[in-house]
Amino acid sequence: MHYLAERVTSQQEMIAHLVTVDSEQRLGETLLMLGRHLGKPDLRSRRIAVRISHEELSQMVGTTRPRITEFMNRFRTHKLIAVTAEHVLIVKEKKLRTYLESLS
Numbered sequence: 001m002h003y004l005a006e007r008v009t010s011q012q013e014m015i016a017h018l019v020t021v022d023s024e025q026r027l028g029e030t031l032l033m034l035g036r037h038l039g040k041p042d043l044r045s046r047r048i049a050v051r052i053s054h055e056e057l058s059q060m061v062g063t064t065r066p067r068i069t070e071f072m073n074r075f076r077t078h079k080l081i082a083v084t085a086e087h088v089l090i091v092k093e094k095k096l097r098t099y100l101e102s103l104s
Helices: 002-020 023-038 054-061 065-077 091-102
Strands: 040-042 045-048 081-084 088-092
Touching: 023 045, 023 054, 023 065, 023 088, 023 091, 054 065, 065 081
Parallel strands: none
Antiparallel strands: 040 045, 045 088, 081 088
16 A cells, blocks of 8 residues: 555656656756666766666656757766766766756
């Protein structure tokens, strides 16, 4: 019962998020969440070794794959994320949070 209540709450938060927050912010927050759940702490960042495609991110965020690519490139340019040669995604949590707060 507790699990079901958590899932319903999570889904309601997701719906509210899709309606009230723009897709760039949703992507940033999704990357932060993935870092917390799938990433390993590193010095000032989280390393996500699980390979996540732009298509998968677009489904999570509720936007198109080309928009995800655009936002990911912007995040790289601002040094908020990095991708290693081994396709490990590095999310620089503090920098990304600060950037997202500046968008609000």
